[in-house]
Amino acid sequence: MTTKESNKNRWLTIADVEREYGFSRTTQHKMRKEKIVPFSKIGDKQNSPIRYDRLELDKWLEDNKRA
Numbered sequence: 001m002t003t004k005e006s007n008k009n010r011w012l013t014i015a016d017v018e019r020e021y022g023f024s025r026t027t028q029h030k031m032r033k034e035k036i037v038p039f040s041k042i043g044d045k046q047n048s049p050i051r052y053d054r055l056e057l058d059k060w061l062e063d064n065k066r067a
Contacts, residue, residue: 012052
């Protein structure tokens with residue numbers, strides 16, 4: 001796997017997170033609004049794309065898991 005491919009797989013869209021982690025779009029929106037989950041917004045406009053860093057998301061899940 002090249003660095004470019006690795007980076008492509010690292011950044012997830014809203015749809016990717018829904019498919020791979022099971023968080024609905026509505027749940028993601030609520031968690032972003034309440035600043036619960038780490039995410040990045042590309043640009044500063046209201047409809048700018050949202051991306052999740054897979055590494056940060058995995059760490060966040062690990063840090064917040066319940067027994």
